[in-house]
Amino acid sequence: xxxxxxxxxxxxxxxxxxxxxxxxxxxxxxxxxxxxxxxxxxxxxxxxxxxxxxxxxxxxxxxxxxxxxxxxxxxxxxxxxxxxxxxxxxxxxxxxxxxxxxxxxxxxxxxxxxxxxxxxxxxxxxxxxxxxxxxxxxxxxxxxxxxxxxxxxxxxxxxxxxxxxxxxxxxxxxxxxxxxxxxxxxxxxxxxxxxxxxxxxxxxxxxxxxxxxxxxxxxxxxxxxxxxxxxxxxxxxxxxxxxxxxxxxxxxxxxxxxxxxxxxxxxxxxxxxxxxxxxxxxxxxxxxxxxxxxxxxxxxxxxxxxxxxxxxxxxxxxxxxxxxxxxxxxxxxxxxxxxxxxxxxxxxxxxxxxxxxxxxxxxxxxxxxxxxx
Numbered sequence: 001x002x003x004x005x006x007x008x009x010x011x012x013x014x015x016x017x018x019x020x021x022x023x024x025x026x027x028x029x030x031x032x033x034x035x036x037x038x039x040x041x042x043x044x045x046x047x048x049x050x051x052x053x054x055x056x057x058x059x060x061x062x063x064x065x066x067x068x069x070x071x072x073x074x075x076x077x078x079x080x081x082x083x084x085x086x087x088x089x090x091x092x093x094x095x096x097x098x099x100x101x102x103x104x105x106x107x108x109x110x111x112x113x114x115x116x117x118x119x120x121x122x123x124x125x126x127x128x129x130x131x132x133x134x135x136x137x138x139x140x141x142x143x144x145x146x147x148x149x150x151x152x153x154x155x156x157x158x159x160x161x162x163x164x165x166x167x168x169x170x171x172x173x174x175x176x177x178x179x180x181x182x183x184x185x186x187x188x189x190x191x192x193x194x195x196x197x198x199x200x201x202x203x204x205x206x207x208x209x210x211x212x213x214x215x216x217x218x219x220x221x222x223x224x225x226x227x228x229x230x231x232x233x234x235x236x237x238x239x240x241x242x243x244x245x246x247x248x249x250x251x252x253x254x255x256x257x258x259x260x261x262x263x264x265x266x267x268x269x270x271x272x273x274x275x276x277x278x279x280x281x282x283x284x285x286x287x288x289x290x291x292x293x294x295x296x297x298x299x300x301x302x303x304x305x306x307x308x309x310x311x312x313x314x315x316x317x318x319x320x321x322x323x324x325x326x327x328x329x330x331x332x333x334x335x336x337x338x339x340x341x342x343x344x345x346x347x348x349x350x351x352x353x354x355x356x357x358x359x360x361x362x363x364x365x366x367x368x369x370x371x372x373x
Contacts, residue, residue, distance in 0.1 A: 044100055046079070046081055046099070047073065047078060047080040047081065047097055047098075047099050047114075048080070048081050048083050048097060048098040048099070049069065049080050049081065049082050049083065049095060049097055050083050050084075050085065050087065050089070050094065050095055050096050050097065050098070051069070051082065051083075051084065051094060051095040052066055052084070052086070052094060052095075053084045053166045053167065054084070055164040055166050055249070056163075056164060056165075056166045057163075057164045057248075057249070058298065058299065059164070059244070059249055059298075060298060062153065062161065062165070062245070062249055063094065063095070064146060064149065064241040064242040064244075064245055065094070065095060065142075065241065066095045066241075067240070067241040067244055067245075068107055068237050068238050068241030068242075069095045069097075069107050069110060069237075069241075070082075070095075071236075071237040071240055071241060071290070071294055071295075072107075072122070072234060072237035074294040074295070075232055075234075075236070075237055075294060076114070076120040076122060078114065078118065078120065080097075089103065089105035090103070091105050091106070093105035093106055095107070095110075096110070097113075097114075099114075099117065107238075111234060122233050122237075123233050123234055125229070125233070126228060126233060130228055133228075134227075134228055134233060134235040137217075137220065137227065137235060138234075138235055138238045138239075141213070141217075141238055141242050142238065142242075144209070144213060145210065145213040145214070145242055146242060147193055147196055147198045147199070148198070148206055148207070148209055148210035148213065148255075149210070149245050149250075149255065150189050150193070151189065151203075151206050152210070152250055152253055152254070152255055153245065153249065153250060154182070154185050154186050154189040155186055155189060155190060157250055157253050158182055158183075158186055160250070160251060160252075161182060161249070162178050162179065162182045164249060165178050165181065165182065167181065210254070210255060210258075211258060214243075214246075214258055214259065214280055214283065215279075215280065217239060217243070217283060218279070218282055218283050221282050221283065221286055222282070223282065226286075227286075232290075236290065239286075240286075240287060240290045240291075243259065243283055243287050244287055246259045247259055247260070247284065247287045258280055259280050259283050259284050259287075260281075260284050261279075261280075261281060261284075
């Protein structure tokens with residue numbers, strides 16, 4: 001049998017490249033199949049949230065559904081523990097939860113399960129018609145808008161997504177492993193989009209569908225604080241989980257430019273002819289509102305610049321990394337929604353006690369006041 005040394009150079013290159021890819025694929029399978037020993041998890045009276053590892057850009061998740069689920073738990077004020085083991089549910093889903101040794105996957109089923117077991121209900125203020133509208137909007141977001149985001153994230157903007165991706169284990173193969181994971185995911189997304197039907201359209205047509213969905217959300221939100229009115233509901237966790245991807249994980253892409261404004265400049269977006277610029281800027285303000293209320297530890301490079309005046313103090317721009325809470329609850333962290341006659345000074349309130357991100361606050365009036373000394 002002829003040895004490797006007798007093969008032409010292109011065959012040697014092919015063998016070496018193939019060997020490296022096979023080694024990386026073997027390591028990837030090792031991780032995904034969780035062959036390594038897992039730590040024991042006791043889910044007795046505790047919600048264990050299984051989700052993908054945190055990305056390295058400070059955003060909680062590159063998965064709209066993982067971000068939806070964790071945001072919901074914070075909205076419902078349910079203590080939970082994150083587990084980033086990478087193991088999918090029996091249905092091949094992520095995220096999924098364990099509670100009292102029961103395993104539930106699929107965010108809709110998880111929410112139904114928690115409502116039944118723990119008596120939580122973020123939709124108690126909605127009437128029958130509002131609940132029907134809420135479900136219809138959620139399905140538009142999860143079954144249609146999601147695929148346009150997935151296309152942008154895992155096909156059109158794959159190189160940027162690869163930079164953000166974080167994998168457990170690390171090691172000398174981490175960069176190669178990220179490349180393999182991203183290209184495997186790209187193939188899966190393209191195949192599933194084709195099966196869905198939306199992947200059979202051109203890139204321009206896919207982005208046109210994305211824009212229609214985003215404009216529909218902006219029109220539904222209007223000048224309200226949350227999608228269905230003055231109080232947040234389950235729908236807000238869903239919408240935020242998806243819009244946050246456009247806001248913070250797709251730099252320079254069409255969805256980011258659309259949500260932030262075509263000529264987005266962090267320091268100037270508020271103060272152009274005394275008005276907020278950008279047709280869909282209400283969606284950006286909505287995302288900021290939810291991020292600051294339910295994710296106080298999540299900071300971003302544009303913090304305190306997008307919707308505040310240029311006179312904001314430099315001391316308010318100190319950033320800390322996103323924490324991986326082993327047990328999280330917002331109890332005693334945020335003011336009760338029902339406490340309308342009192343307020344405490346928090347990072348998202350001005351000196352009058354009004355929230356800087358409530359849509360019923362006139363931003364022009366706010367900027368006329370002197371900063372609180």
